[in-house]
Amino acid sequence: MNSLLARKTKGDVLFDIINYTLLTIGMLLILYPLYFVLIASFSDPNLIYSGEIWLLPKGLTLDGYERIFADSAIWVGYGNSLLYAVVGTAISVSITLMAAYPLARKDFVGRGAFMWFFMFTMFFGGGLIPTYLLIKDLNMINTIWALVVPGAAGVFNIIIVRTFFQSTIPDEMREAAFIDGCSNTRFFLGMVLPLSKPIIAVMVLYHVVGFWNGFFDAMIYLNEESKFPLQLVLRNILVQNQVNSSMMIDVESYAAKLRVTELIKYGVIIIASLPLLILYPFLQRYFVKGVMIGSIKG
Amino acid sequence: MKTAELGGLQRQEKESRTAARRSKIRVKIRQNYELYLFMLPAVIIYLVFKYYPMYGVQIAFKDFRASKGIWGSEWVGFEHFIRFFEAYNFWPIMENTILLSLYSLVFGFPIPIIVALMLNQMLAKRYKKFVQTVIYAPHFISTVVLVGMLGVFLSPNSGIVNHIIAFFGGEPVLFMASEGWFRPLYVLSGIWQETGFATIIYLAALAGVNPELHEAAVMDGASKWKRVKHVDLPSIMPTIIILMVLALGNVMSVGFEKAYLMQSDLNYAASNIIPTYVYELGIQKAQYSFSAAIGLFNAIINVVLLVTVNRAAKRLTETSLW
Numbered sequence: 001m002n003s004l005l006a007r008k009t010k011g012d013v014l015f016d017i018i019n020y021t022l023l024t025i026g027m028l029l030i031l032y033p034l035y036f037v038l039i040a041s042f043s044d045p046n047l048i049y050s051g052e053i054w055l056l057p058k059g060l061t062l063d064g065y066e067r068i069f070a071d072s073a074i075w076v077g078y079g080n081s082l083l084y085a086v087v088g089t090a091i092s093v094s095i096t097l098m099a100a101y102p103l104a105r106k107d108f109v110g111r112g113a114f115m116w117f118f119m120f121t122m123f124f125g126g127g128l129i130p131t132y133l134l135i136k137d138l139n140m141i142n143t144i145w146a147l148v149v150p151g152a153a154g155v156f157n158i159i160i161v162r163t164f165f166q167s168t169i170p171d172e173m174r175e176a177a178f179i180d181g182c183s184n185t186r187f188f189l190g191m192v193l194p195l196s197k198p199i200i201a202v203m204v205l206y207h208v209v210g211f212w213n214g215f216f217d218a219m220i221y222l223n224e225e226s227k228f229p230l231q232l233v234l235r236n237i238l239v240q241n242q243v244n245s246s247m248m249i250d251v252e253s254y255a256a257k258l259r260v261t262e263l264i265k266y267g268v269i270i271i272a273s274l275p276l277l278i279l280y281p282f283l284q285r286y287f288v289k290g291v292m293i294g295s296i297k298g
Numbered sequence: 299m300k301t302a303e304l305g306g307l308q309r310q311e312k313e314s315r316t317a318a319r320r321s322k323i324r325v326k327i328r329q330n331y332e333l334y335l336f337m338l339p340a341v342i343i344y345l346v347f348k349y350y351p352m353y354g355v356q357i358a359f360k361d362f363r364a365s366k367g368i369w370g371s372e373w374v375g376f377e378h379f380i381r382f383f384e385a386y387n388f389w390p391i392m393e394n395t396i397l398l399s400l401y402s403l404v405f406g407f408p409i410p411i412i413v414a415l416m417l418n419q420m421l422a423k424r425y426k427k428f429v430q431t432v433i434y435a436p437h438f439i440s441t442v443v444l445v446g447m448l449g450v451f452l453s454p455n456s457g458i459v460n461h462i463i464a465f466f467g468g469e470p471v472l473f474m475a476s477e478g479w480f481r482p483l484y485v486l487s488g489i490w491q492e493t494g495f496a497t498i499i500y501l502a503a504l505a506g507v508n509p510e511l512h513e514a515a516v517m518d519g520a521s522k523w524k525r526v527k528h529v530d531l532p533s534i535m536p537t538i539i540i541l542m543v544l545a546l547g548n549v550m551s552v553g554f555e556k557a558y559l560m561q562s563d564l565n566y567a568a569s570n571i572i573p574t575y576v577y578e579l580g581i582q583k584a585q586y587s588f589s590a591a592i593g594l595f596n597a598i599i600n601v602v603l604l605v606t607v608n609r610a611a612k613r614l615t616e617t618s619l620w
Contacts, residue, residue: 008522015522019416020425026413027429030436030490033447036458040450051461099340102333109327114337121344123601126351127593128573129580133368134351150347153340184332213440216555220581231442238446239559258456265450269443276438284434291498295537 041065041266045259048266064267067247067260074268076226077233084218084229085211088148093203095153096161097196101188103158104165122155128220135221146221147211147229157203160294164199165192202290205283209276234272238265358591371587378591387570395571399552401485403545409493411538414500415526433494445559448487449474475564484556499541503534543611547604550596572596 008016040048044059052058068074102108103115125131131150140146169192177187193200215231222228236242243261251257276283327334353368358378360371382388413433420426436444451457452473460470473479507530515525554573561569572592580589 012522015419019419020422023413023416023420023429027432030494031432033451033490034435036451037447049456051458051464053458095339095343098336102330102336105330105333107326108330108333109323114341117341118344121348123604124352124597125348126353126355127590127597128576129586129590129593130351130354130357131347132581133357133586134347134354149343152343158340184330184336188332188336209438213438213442215440215442231440234440234442234446235559238442238449262450262453262456265446269446272443273439280435280438283438284431287434287437287495288498291495292502295499295502 037266037269041263041270043263045263048262049259061263063260064263065271067264068267068271071247073225073228073233074230074271077228077230080227081212081230084144084147085208087144088152088211089204089207091148092152092154092157092207093200096157096203097193097200099153100158100161101165101192103162104169106171118155118158132220141221142223142227143221144227147214147217151217156294157206160290161196161199161203164196164293168195198286198289199293201282202286202293205279205286206290208279209283212276230272234268237268355590355594357587358594360587362587362590374587378588379595381588382592382595390567391570391572391575394568395550395552398481398484398557398571399549401481402488402552403549405485406489406492407542407545409489410496411500411534413493414497414504414534415530417497417501418504418530419522419526430494430497433497435494436491437495439491441555441559444487444491445556448483448560452483472564474560475562477565477568480560480565480568484560487556500534500537503537504530507533539611539615543604543607546607548600550599550603 036053039055039057040053041064042057042060042062043053044061045064047053047058099118103111105111135141135146135150140149173191174187177191182190211229213231215229215235218229218232219235222232241261243264247264248257248260251260357368357371359373359375360368361374362368362371366372417426417429420429439447452459452471454460454470454472459473463470471479473483511529511533512525515529520528550572552571552573554577557569557571558574558577561574573596576589576593576596579585579592
């Protein structure tokens with residue numbers, strides 16, 4: 001069978017050559033910016049400025065990283081992001097799993113109505129301003145709760161988890177357990193959850209990445225710098241060019257300051273992306289899995 | 299007489315059957331009361347944070363005063379909507395929003411399909427996996443970092459892009475500060491970030507293509523190119539259409555984050571889109587009612603678009619979302 005598909009005409013060889021070449025070029029175009037940030041963060045900023053860094057780092061230096069490590073705002077942001085990610089993920093994933101399970105049960109009376117109750121919010125919503133006013137009225141401004149509660153248990157996530165439960169937890173299993181006198185809660189905790197490790201991993205990673213990368217809610221709802229997550233600190237440095245002056249106390253001239261700022265930017269990008277880089281093998285596997293489950297029409 | 303009796307019997311039977319079904323449902327609800335408790339936290343969160351703001355959106359038709367509250371504020375009808383429609387910047391904002399989104403769609407939508415078809419023809423498994431690993435990676439970069447990267451790469455005096463331009467004898471371009479470059483940069487950076495990840499769903503569809511179709515095509519002497527065109531592409535058409543419907547339905551809901559982060563006074567004329575405008579007026583300038591009206595206007599267009607596009611897709615191709 002494979003030999004048949006492996007048979008190649010001249011045209012097919014040409015096709016393969018073009019295909020591999022184009023894909024390789026495309027891949028390099030995607031890879032190069034990431035690679036460049038990495039080498040630039042270790043290079044002499046004067047050489048970045050004059051455009052001499054291309055393929056390899058030059059004038060190796062850890063100066064940028066040393067300045068970043070000395071700055072407290074970034075570490076406070078790191079800590080805050082970690083806190084928001086852990087608390088937010090725990091809350092949202094538990095609520096998602098609990099909401100998705102009944103929706104996967106055929107004998108759950110009101111399943112369709114509940115489904116619509118959730119799905120409707122995908123098509124229509126009150127929008128930013130009414131939501132903001134509500135959070136304000138609830139005195140949630142400037143608290144962690146404004147970041148972790150309102151967005152918990154997203155519709156898409158509920159649907160993905162429900163699809164997973166439907167396809168992996170056989171009805172017969174539940175029926176057998178119930179005959180043995182098992183309750184819904186015990187069945188859910190003792191049988192369903194242990195069988196759902198892959199989808200729990202997908203959900204946890206979705207949320208961790210979402211919280212780690214998100215900045216919008218924090219920008220709207222937080223106004224104290226000591227509570228800012230990493231992405232807000234990053235925005236000040238990367239987008240608004242506000243490098244903390246304590247990071248360059250010893251830099252004299254304006255021109256030198258500009259250069260050091262660039263170096264700090266490259267370093268900050270690497271440090272901010274490091275946790276996700278470390279998680280990347282898992283991220284890749286489970287995000288792909290999530291897309292696959294989500295793509296089953298349900 | 300006889301038929302009436304029969305009818306009565308049938309009715310009785312029917313009634314007792316519905317009664318039985320009802321009591322069965324009641325038993326089921328009682329048996330599964332825990333499941334309702336499971337749903338409770340999510341239901342409360344949705345009621346409070348999704349449905350209550352839908353009630354709160356009435357401030358779009360009111361002159362909202364914080365002291366009077368949502369209900370106590372005075373009705374003004376469509377005043378805010380009319381004010382927006384008649385504003386000098388209404389058409390520019392609409393144009394910015396639609397163009398940004400259409401460009402993203404026109405250039406961003408086909409590329410993942412093409413890349414997926416190409417990847418699917420790659421028989422060297424390890425290399426294919428390597429390529430996938432690389433091209434999925436940008437998806438995980440935060441918007442802040444992405445815009446920060448644009449900033450450092452495109453910087454007029456230190457960025458690598460302007461170094462390249464200078465190398466070929468050109469003048470440095472002020473990319474981030476230019477109105478004309480805003481849309482191309484937005485679209486290109488989007489393609490860079492999301493193409494790889496968007497291939498996953500097409501690759502999943504391609505994995506489901508029956509190999510016998512390919513074998514039959516080979517027997518008939520079809521080249522690889524022809525098989526891609528006549529076997530692979532038609533097989534993933536339903537997936538393409540569904541994603542197209544979703545994308546078209548979302549034309550008016552451009553993401554806020556990237557546009558906002560890329561926005562500056564210098565490119566404002568091109569980067570001022572509905573979501574950034576709502577943020578600017580509502581959150582920064584506290585014009586709650588006016589900005590809520592603009593947001594509501596946008597939300598309504600979204601619903602109408604999605605329903606219309608879905609209906610059209612259903613009629614034309616018999617594929618639809620619902």
